[in-house]
Amino acid sequence: MFPRNSWYVAAMSHELVDGGVLARTVCNLPLALFRKSDGTLGVVIDQCPHRLYPLSKGTVVDDGLRCGYHGLVFGTDGICREIPSQTEIPARACVRSFPVREAHGLVWIWPGDAALAQSAPLPAFDTGPGYQAGLDFTCLEPSATWGVAGPHHIAINANYMLAVDNLLDLTHTAFVHAATFDNAGVLDSERTIKALGDRQLVDFFGFKNSMSAPLRTGYMLDDAVPLFDNYLETYWYAPGIMILVHGAVAQGGDRETDGAIVLNTNIITPATETSCHYFWAQSVYRNRGEGKVRDLWDVMTRAAFAEDEETLRNQQANLEAFGSASLDDDVALVLKADKAIVLARRIVSRLTKLEA
Amino acid sequence: MFPRNSWYVAAMSHELVDGGVLARTVCNLPLALFRKSDGTLGVVIDQCPHRLYPLSKGTVVDDGLRCGYHGLVFGTDGICREIPSQTEIPARACVRSFPVREAHGLVWIWPGDAALAQSAPLPAFDTGPGYQAGLDFTCLEPSATWGVAGPHHIAINANYMLAVDNLLDLTHTAFVHAATFDNAGVLDSERTIKALGDRQLVDFFGFKNSMSAPLRTGYMLDDAVPLFDNYLETYWYAPGIMILVHGAVAQGGDRETDGAIVLNTNIITPATETSCHYFWAQSVYRNRGEGKVRDLWDVMTRAAFAEDEETLRNQQANLEAFGSASLDDDVALVLKADKAIVLARRIVSRLTKLEA
Amino acid sequence: MFPRNSWYVAAMSHELVDGGVLARTVCNLPLALFRKSDGTLGVVIDQCPHRLYPLSKGTVVDDGLRCGYHGLVFGTDGICREIPSQTEIPARACVRSFPVREAHGLVWIWPGDAALAQSAPLPAFDTGPGYQAGLDFTCLEPSATWGVAGPHHIAINANYMLAVDNLLDLTHTAFVHAATFDNAGVLDSERTIKALGDRQLVDFFGFKNSMSAPLRTGYMLDDAVPLFDNYLETYWYAPGIMILVHGAVAQGGDRETDGAIVLNTNIITPATETSCHYFWAQSVYRNRGEGKVRDLWDVMTRAAFAEDEETLRNQQANLEAFGSASLDDDVALVLKADKAIVLARRIVSRLTKLEA
Ligand code: FES
Ligand code: FES
Ligand code: FES
Known part of the structure; x- marks a missing residue:
């Protein structure tokens, strides 16, 4: 479905x-x-x-x-x-x-x-000033404004909504990506989830002042900097499109000019009930570090997405081992961190039923 | 079935x-x-x-x-x-x-x-004078009259009737076998299809005066010969036996004595609903060219049948990808070139229903 | 089930x-x-x-x-x-x-x-004096009394009852293990099968005075010894536990002190309907031959169980080729040698039905 x-x-x-x-x-x-x-x-x-x-x-x-x-x-x-x-x-x-x-x-x-x-426009998020202008997917086109790695394609043996879930609950990064992002900060972040129109969600993560070594390196944030401003905003467009906007700047600095800002585009397309296509790219605003930030995130994310692929494949195989092809929207144990998943699945179910 | x-x-x-x-x-x-x-x-x-x-x-x-x-x-x-x-x-x-x-x-x-x-004779086609005497399968036995390569066995992952279809519509040779036979002449040949008794068909192909380089070589027909007499007759015996008789001779020559005449025996046996056995051999009348014609056709046909095997496997896999195990006898788009297929499938359906 | x-x-x-x-x-x-x-x-x-x-x-x-x-x-x-x-x-x-x-x-x-x-004890057979004391699985623990090889684990792609059948009808050793045990003597042995309680069987094999070369070697029985006392007792505990006790001693010798006595523990656990786990070990009483008998039987049995694994896999695959997942308890042709199988399957069916 x-x-x-x-x-x-x-x-x-x-x-x-x-x-x-x-x-x-x-x-x-x-x-x-x-x-x-x-x-x-x-x-x-x-x-x-x-x-x-x-x-x-x-x-x-x-x-x-x-x-x-x-x-x-x-x-x-x-x-x-x-x-x-x-x-x-x-x-x-x-x-x-x-x-x-x-x-x-x-x-x-x-x-x-x-x-x-014919009358349906291609999906695009609302854009804003500065780096937000890339949210209409122009961030995928290499230019003076954007340093781009990708797009890449991964074939994933899992129902496409499992891959969407994965992106909508980033607390998994503390465990699945311990070896790559090492991002435990996501566990106690303050999240603000907003619905936009009838098929979009935005999720703002508020972090405490802490950051893992790999992320610091990725943002070119000097180890000596004690205080900083880091952020993560995820934009979802039903059913399978997400742009993760994230970055960091030393406290008192200016996001636009001093910080590293990364747009990570993820597009998930259903193949069969038990497999999907995963297209992804990294876009670095103003190509910070003359390609260095872009390449760091390309390499780190490639490794992390291999971890996701394995996770999703394990999850799908386990669903099948227990006799079902996909994860029900109303799985028994729903945690607070699943709030965006619950909202998104409700939207996708509604869209699917509209066509039935 | x-x-x-x-x-x-x-x-x-x-x-x-x-x-x-x-x-x-x-x-x-x-x-x-x-x-x-x-x-x-x-x-x-x-x-x-x-x-x-x-x-x-x-x-x-x-x-x-x-x-x-x-x-x-x-x-x-x-x-x-x-x-x-x-x-x-x-x-x-x-x-x-x-x-x-x-x-x-x-x-x-x-x-x-x-x-x-006990009372059922083994399948055999009516024989005639000269090379037609081999149509009772004696052409499979090496002798003074027949130079034989084979029989060979190919396991094909396709319903046996797909393999029969393939032989009953030789227009595919222009595309599937472009690299081997290169026989576009079959596209605009004049065909005469006759039913013999209740489980046999004969299909005579009348060619315009043109021939591909590989066929010329196979028949040992000198490049300089501008006009020639070439022919193709296919004998089908329900459900899966076919002998293709083909050959060529320079115009004015005598088929029996000067031309190369090849009997290509094809025997297709159902294994499962989605696989079959394909037995084939090449028999060259009077072993023209002292084994040279036999060997040329053996090598060329071996390459061509590898192309057929791939084609049939792709076709079967595609049927399954779209949810059916075999091709219905009443597929939507029937072309003129499918006439023998339609007649043969009607005969096989009748034989199958008789036993139900 | x-x-x-x-x-x-x-x-x-x-x-x-x-x-x-x-x-x-x-x-x-x-x-x-x-x-x-x-x-x-x-x-x-x-x-x-x-x-x-x-x-x-x-x-x-x-x-x-x-x-x-x-x-x-x-x-x-x-x-x-x-x-x-x-x-x-x-x-x-x-x-x-x-x-x-x-x-x-x-x-x-x-x-x-x-x-x-909580109130169910672990399976164990009744023990007796001497080597019979090991029947409570203490024979699996290396000690002054027991030389132990194993336990080992084999994954078998066959319904667990096929593996149990295999052990309950040792006439297969004459054919499946012709290259390892070469034990044709089992074909005309006199068998006495007794039920113990509601989920145990014991099967005593009486042999004529003959023994294959590999068994002789395994028991360290000199080739020159013309007469000997050899024995085989199999203990089954429903559904999948068997200890085979076997040994030999030159005629007039004392089983306990002179002969080689081997306890072969076999524990079969269902995985799925079409696969099982096979745990096995060899225990040699008083570690006869200072490890030599133990090692001989470990190597010989390892080879024999590879033969069993292949046999059971072939049997399971053939059941599936003919459209069933497991062997019915009431297969058409029951031989005299199947008596223990029939009794054991009756017990397992009863236990299974009790839970339905
Ligand atoms: S903790 Fe989320 S699946 Fe186990
Ligand atoms: S042209 Fe015949 S299958 Fe496509
Ligand atoms: S003899 Fe027992 S299965 Fe064939």
Whole structure:
């Protein structure tokens, strides 16, 4: 169960070179993504209507995607352009195609009702002044303002909401990421969770004046600095998009000019009920440290996300060992730290039910 | 679903040396095939009636097949000959055995009602003069008349009818075998399909005067020859036997004496619903070129059948990805090139329903 | 289906060092076993009540087992001791724990109704004078009386009753272990089977005066000795515990002082319906031959149990190939040699039904 009337990231632009074809499953739909030599993208169900061969095994030609079995060609609209063994093209010679858009280096597709896609804008958070301007995903584009590492793709063998849960309750960083972030401070932070509109949450973490060595290094905060201002704000957009904004500056300094500010974009797309795609990037405001902060966070987060991947895989496997495919929204033991999870799951359930 | 009252090739003779045992699944029946030291063949259900151990893990003794767990011995008739730990042999100490015949280097078994097997002849096509005399499978036996490569065995992870479809619509050779046969000529050939009796089809392909370089080489047709006579006739016998007769001769030449004539025997036997056995051989009439034509076609076809294996595996996996185990006979988009497939599947469905 | 109100061996003591955690499935229950630094053992369901993470991926702390995801700590009683992100501990913050005892180097757990465990003694056979004193499992503890090899653990992909059957019908040794024990004598032995109480069987084997070379070597019986007294007694305790007592002495010699006497302990614990744990050891009375007999039997039995493992795996796979998960108690062909199997399965069925 997933909300299907939503834009989902199915791929990163660089995965689809001109003439490239990619098989990818999104919301339980096996899809063939392809890019024509003119740069146009097509997304169709990965099943030829002739003998049901996977179209993703085909090749791109001028007119579209040619099936690898008997050579039928389908345009980006899914309509058959050519049947090599005969001249007439029957009306039923077509395959379902999906709305697709490309923005900020990402390929977004709409797996639901295509009629609703046209008027639906791509997801984006409200932006503000300074570093907040990057919240509309422009932070993913390398520029004078943003030093960017990524995007990267991780295949995770877990229901996508487990990965969303993971990001919505960062108390796990004290345990899962003890070896990387070592961030016990998150356990006794003061959290303020706000809903924005009908499918967004923001979670502000207030920290006591303490920070782990890896974080200090990441923010280029001198060991001698006794007092500092550090912050973490997480922005969630249903069902699977999150930007974590975090940073630190020595007390009395100016966030914008002196501190290190990192936007960590996380985009989680359901593959099947028990697997998901995880796209992520690190964007460093004003590329602080001339790439040094960006590279430190890229390396540290890559290690941390490998820990998350293992955690989520263990969790999913354990759900299956006990006979269920996914974690119920109303699991028995709900802690205070789960508040954002509870709110988010309620929103996703509502979106899913609306489509039922 | 398969017609079971039919002779199927379960193995090649050379797979069963004297004293040899072979596990093989045919029509969803796990079987143990064995050959006694006197050359006699036995085929029994691969399950000892005692503690249900696989008999194919046993050893051949003078009286039959000895179970590897507690040593019971079963004859080729499936009746128990010996129980090492006691003297009496209870009546129920027997295992289902199957009619078996050996001909032309192949082991044929009858997985259905044994009472019907005795009067049922082994499959064979009508023969004619010259090279057509080989259509009764004598072309599989090396002789002055036939240069033979094979038989070979390929295990294919696809429903057997997908493999039959593949052979019944050779337009796929233009795409699947572009790198091997490169035979685009098949796309605009004139085809004449005839039913013979109630379980055979013949498909004659009329070609325009064009031929790919690999085929020319295979037929030993000089590049300088501008006009030629080439032909392809395919003989199908329900459910899974096909001989493809093909060849070429320079215009004005004599097929029998100057041209290269190849009989490609293909025998497809269902294993499970999602896998099959593929036995194939190349027979070259009068061993044209003293083995050269035979070897060229053996090598080229081996490469092409690896392409088919991959294609069929992809197709089967895609059916399963979309939730079905096999391709329905009434798939939505039927092309003109599918005419033989439609006729053949109708015949096989009728044979299967007759047994239901 | 297994009787759950029984003590089962879940692990060997040496598998759980101080601070160690072990994942093990017993009677279809995925469990986390752990040992605190004070040596105390805990056994809990391998699923954190918070977000259902496997507790076996956690770490042992002073108070118990800490979950690896968000750090909750559970005591050996399954009650939560600590929630790092909050101070109150809700009542439902607990996980099912299981009675556990440790004896003779083995960890015994009670997967059924915990209320019944307290008054239930650990399994043990009646002991007698001399070597029979070891039948209460004290033979597993190395001492002046016992030379011990093991215990060892084998994971077997077969229903546990198939492994029990295997031990209850030793006629298989003539075939499965032809290369190791070569013990055809078992085929025409005279067997006397007696039930003791409501969950024990004893099976006495009377042999003719013959013995294979490997057994002779194992018992240190000189090749020149023409006549000897050899014996085999098997003690079974429902559902999966067996001690095989066997030995030999030259005719006229004294069993206690001159002969080699071996107690082979076998403890079979259900994992899932299609897999089990096999714990085994060799105990040699008075450590005959100063460790030589012990080592000979350890090596020979290790090889033989690899043969059993393969046999049981083949048998289980064949049951599944034919569509069933386990062997019915009323399999069609029952031989005389199956008498103990029939009696034992009747007892286990009764125990299982009692709990239904
Ligand atoms: S299956 Fe695609 S063209 Fe035939
Ligand atoms: S299982 Fe075949 S002889 Fe016992
Ligand atoms: S899942 Fe165990 S502490 Fe959260």
